[in-house]
Amino acid sequence: MSQLESIREIFDFHGGIHPAEMKSLSNQTAITKAAIPPKLILPLQQHIGKASKVIVEIGQHVLKGQTLAEADGFISVALHAPTSGKIEDITDHAIAHPSGQSDRCIILIPDGQDQWCELQACRDYTRLSAQEIQTKVQHAGIAGMGGAGFPTEVKLHPPKQNNVETYILNAAECEPYITSDDRLLRERANEVVAGMAMVASVLKPTTCLIGIEDNKPEAISALKAAISEIDDINNTRIELAIIPTKYPSGGEKQLIKLLTNKEVPNGKIPAEIGIVCQNVATVAAIYRAIRFGEPLISRITTLTGLHIPNRGNVEVLLGTPIDWLLCEYGYKVPESGTQRLIMGGPMMGFTLSHADIPIVKTTNCILAPNDTELPLAPPAQACIRCGLCSEACPAELLPQQLYWFSRAEEYEKAAHHNLFDCIECGACSYVCPSAIPLVQYYRHAKGEIKQQQASLKKSDQARKRFEARQARLDREHAEKEEKRKARAEAAAKAQAAKKAAKPEASDTPLTETPSTEKKPAIIAPAPELDLSALKTAWDNAQNKLNKMYDALDAAKEKNPEQVTKLSRAVEKNQMRVNQAKHAWQKASEEQSKPTEQSEQAVILGNIAEKGEL
Amino acid sequence: MSVAVIVIITAILALSGLAIVFGALLGFASVRFKVEGNPIVDEIDSLLPQTQCGQCGHPGCRPYAESIAAGEEINKCPPGGEATINALAALLDIDAPELDAEHGEEKPKQVAIIREDECIGCTKCIQACPIDAILGSAKHMHTVIESECTGCDLCVEPCPVDCIDLIPLDNGLATWHWDAPKPLQIIASDKIPHSEGAIA
Numbered sequence: 001m002s003q004l005e006s007i008r009e010i011f012d013f014h015g016g017i018h019p020a021e022m023k024s025l026s027n028q029t030a031i032t033k034a035a036i037p038p039k040l041i042l043p044l045q046q047h048i049g050k051a052s053k054v055i056v057e058i059g060q061h062v063l064k065g066q067t068l069a070e071a072d073g074f075i076s077v078a079l080h081a082p083t084s085g086k087i088e089d090i091t092d093h094a095i096a097h098p099s100g101q102s103d104r105c106i107i108l109i110p111d112g113q114d115q116w117c118e119l120q121a122c123r124d125y126t127r128l129s130a131q132e133i134q135t136k137v138q139h140a141g142i143a144g145m146g147g148a149g150f151p152t153e154v155k156l157h158p159p160k161q162n163n164v165e166t167y168i169l170n171a172a173e174c175e176p177y178i179t180s181d182d183r184l185l186r187e188r189a190n191e192v193v194a195g196m197a198m199v200a201s202v203l204k205p206t207t208c209l210i211g212i213e214d215n216k217p218e219a220i221s222a223l224k225a226a227i228s229e230i231d232d233i234n235n236t237r238i239e240l241a242i243i244p245t246k247y248p249s250g251g252e253k254q255l256i257k258l259l260t261n262k263e264v265p266n267g268k269i270p271a272e273i274g275i276v277c278q279n280v281a282t283v284a285a286i287y288r289a290i291r292f293g294e295p296l297i298s299r300i301t302t303l304t305g306l307h308i309p310n311r312g313n314v315e316v317l318l319g320t321p322i323d324w325l326l327c328e329y330g331y332k333v334p335e336s337g338t339q340r341l342i343m344g345g346p347m348m349g350f351t352l353s354h355a356d357i358p359i360v361k362t363t364n365c366i367l368a369p370n371d372t373e374l375p376l377a378p379p380a381q382a383c384i385r386c387g388l389c390s391e392a393c394p395a396e397l398l399p400q401q402l403y404w405f406s407r408a409e410e411y412e413k414a415a416h417h418n419l420f421d422c423i424e425c426g427a428c429s430y431v432c433p434s435a436i437p438l439v440q441y442y443r444h445a446k447g448e449i450k451q452q453q454a455s456l457k458k459s460d461q462a463r464k465r466f467e468a469r470q471a472r473l474d475r476e477h478a479e480k481e482e483k484r485k486a487r488a489e490a491a492a493k494a495q496a497a498k499k500a501a502k503p504e505a506s507d508t509p510l511t512e513t514p515s516t517e518k519k520p521a522i523i524a525p526a527p528e529l530d531l532s533a534l535k536t537a538w539d540n541a542q543n544k545l546n547k548m549y550d551a552l553d554a555a556k557e558k559n560p561e562q563v564t565k566l567s568r569a570v571e572k573n574q575m576r577v578n579q580a581k582h583a584w585q586k587a588s589e590e591q592s593k594p595t596e597q598s599e600q601a602v603i604l605g606n607i608a609e610k611g612e613l
Numbered sequence: 614m615s616v617a618v619i620v621i622i623t624a625i626l627a628l629s630g631l632a633i634v635f636g637a638l639l640g641f642a643s644v645r646f647k648v649e650g651n652p653i654v655d656e657i658d659s660l661l662p663q664t665q666c667g668q669c670g671h672p673g674c675r676p677y678a679e680s681i682a683a684g685e686e687i688n689k690c691p692p693g694g695e696a697t698i699n700a701l702a703a704l705l706d707i708d709a710p711e712l713d714a715e716h717g718e719e720k721p722k723q724v725a726i727i728r729e730d731e732c733i734g735c736t737k738c739i740q741a742c743p744i745d746a747i748l749g750s751a752k753h754m755h756t757v758i759e760s761e762c763t764g765c766d767l768c769v770e771p772c773p774v775d776c777i778d779l780i781p782l783d784n785g786l787a788t789w790h791w792d793a794p795k796p797l798q799i800i801a802s803d804k805i806p807h808s809e810g811a812i813a
Contacts (some may be wrong), residue, residue: 045786097786097789098791099786099789101785101786101789103786380794406793407793437794440791440792440793440794441793441794443790443791444790444791444792444793444794446790447789447790447791448790450790451788451790454788455662458663458763459661459662459663459763460663461761462663462664462665462744462761462763463658463663463674463675465744465745465746465761466663466665466673466674466675466743466744468745469743469744469745470673472745
């Protein structure tokens with residue numbers, strides 16, 4: 001073992017700081033088990049990705065370990081009942097979030113029985129296929145417990161083209177105050193190493209590494225003992241890499257740099273360079289999920305800070321309200337000074353707005369410091385361009401430039417200076433002699449940029465939809481036009497056909513009228529016939545007029561230049577129709593005056609002819 | 614004498630030869646690399662918020678982009694607000710004016726919601742929506758596709774039963790981000806002396 005550990009070369013990452021560790025405040029006592037609280041608040045989103053989907057109902061009785069909400073999609077995890085009890089409500093409740101906002105939570109009232117549901121234990125994981133292990137991890141609802149909360153099952157599905165070369169277990173725990181991984185390793189190193197073996201059997205890496213800072217000698221010896229007890233996994237021995245204590249060596253990218261000298265490319269995940277990195281607590285949870293079938297329902301959280309009398313690490317059910325837990329461990333709201341509760345460590349954690357907030361899968365530490373150990377940040381002063389921040393930056397960025405750009409809202413330039421490679425470790429703010437809250441500037445700028453990108457995406461989408469609608473309207477209009485044209489053409493054809501048929505129809509008045517002129521004697525005895533001829537002529541003229549109206553309507557749509565011409569023609573026709581009508585009326589009144597009638601008939605015949613136009 | 618003439622003629626020939634060659638080259642380039650449409654319109658259009666609300670007096674964002682390219686004022690877009698004005702001013706290299714209040718005020722992002730019980734299914738809002746974000750058919754209840762709605766307000770007016778509300782967009786956890794620190798600048802004498810034993 002000692003041989004292997006000496007072989008491995010340890011590299012270094014740029015920058016880093018050495019804040020006071022303050023770990024002995026909480027790592028001197030064994031992990032205690034917190035009692036079951038009177039109420040559990042289980043947020044549906046305790047991980048990165050989509051919130052879980054509730055599958056229980058209000059009022060339902062659930063057993064310990066029963067699934068309350070299942071994963072919704074690939075990047076999501078399930079949620080289980082930490083103890084048996086009744087679902088009291090599914091409602092919005094304040095959650096552990098820097099915004100202090102509320103989110104959907106399942107409220108569970110424990111019944112005190114703590115009765116497990118049926119669990120599927122597995123003595124020998126080597127009999128399980130990789131897929132079975134992945135499924136078990138997925139069903140256990142495990143998300144990265146180091147702080148980020150990335151769904152663990154996703155990490156067990158590395159991109160196919162990149163075989164995992166190195167599997168790293170992150171036991172660095174570099175942040176001051178936090179000792180939950182330290183205590184876990186001291187007391188349950190076997191579980192951690194066994195869990196690591198299970199993951200390694202899925203990922204099949206060529207190298208298995210445990211990265212641990214040299215400030216945890218007890219944990220290191222416990223790990224050594226555990227490693228010596230375990231068989232090789234796929235002919236791969238687990239190696240222990242002891243790294244010098246420097247914040248933030250526990251950052252995923254920094255640890256990878258320390259152990260492999262590789263850098264994760266901008267915007268990529270470690271799996272793309274053949275590395276998978278996991279936290280020890282996550283691996284311990286994987287072990288319990290596979291060996292005993294237990295889902296993730298509790299975690300080890302460090303309760304520390306001088307305001308908590310019984311400091312230490314506590315195994316606490318997920319969903320336990322922090323105020324209740326702190327009360328159990330003797331915390332009293334300080335009468336003087338500021339009352340601050342920090343979730344996470346002093347470097348990367350955030351201050352809670354109040355304590356009625358549940359412990360979640362990512363809560364590794366609750367810090368209640370007094371004003372002397374962790375004073376409030378003094379007011380920010382002007383940047384003196386000392387450059388200490390860029391010396392401290394573990395991501396090799398230019399914090400000062402990023403600060404200026406973020407402050408001036410020149411987000412594009414900030415992004416150009418790789419703002420998104422900032423891991424928000426707080427090293428720059430820590431060393432800043434002007435106490436500028438640099439990280440907050442970066443967080444704000446990141447949020448603004450993301451918001452801008454989102455609104456840009458939305459406006460692009462809106463533009464696409466607008467253009468699609470415009471195209472649709474144009475198409476519909478064109479179709480309508482096409483139909484109208486077709487109708488007009490059909491009408492014109494019909495008219496032409498009628499015109500062809502017309503001579504026969506108009507024959508009667510036409511042939512008859514000249515005959516009346518020539519042979520008035522014949523007509524004279526038959527005034528009745530003449531009258532009916534007049535009526536026919538009037539009807540014909542009327543029909544023609546109607547057709548003219550149609551033609552005018554069509555012309556209005558198609559060729560406006562003809563409209564005036566046509567309307568003039570229509571007017572004329574209208575006049576003729578009136579004349580015809582008048583003539584017929586006159587004729588019917590004065591049946592005895594054939595000459596007049598015949599005159600009218602001549603006129604009518606002319607009208608009928610002209611009416612053709 | 615004749616040498617001088619030859620020199621002059623050679624020079625003239627050489628220069629006119631060059632002129633012909635470059636002229637041909639430029640002529641070819643103007644045909645080959647012809648830019649269709651006005652590229653500045655696309656750039657302006659990409660900066661506009663695409664709400665298609667018509668508050669600028671144009672029937673959509675693109676027509677407004679076209680008139681900006683033709684010299685219209687850039688301060689007529691209330692949904693884009695100051696950010697859009699600044700971006701346009703930077704693009705066009707002009708001073709950023711104040712938002713023209715005549716066209717409306719800058720409001721937080723909104724989304725239209727149909728009170729579905731009251732909807733009579735008249736389809737008027739569907740016809741009014743510039744981005745087809747309202748779903749429904751005649752005599753059936755309509756609903757707004759919230760993720761697509763730009764909050765342009767155009768569906769509110771045609772509704773005969775006033776069952777459309779514009780509500781501010783939910784500022785939930787998904788869109789939350791850190792506030793900017795207060796740009797507090799103090800002088801050294803204002804500084805609180807560090808207490809003994811401090812670690813940070």
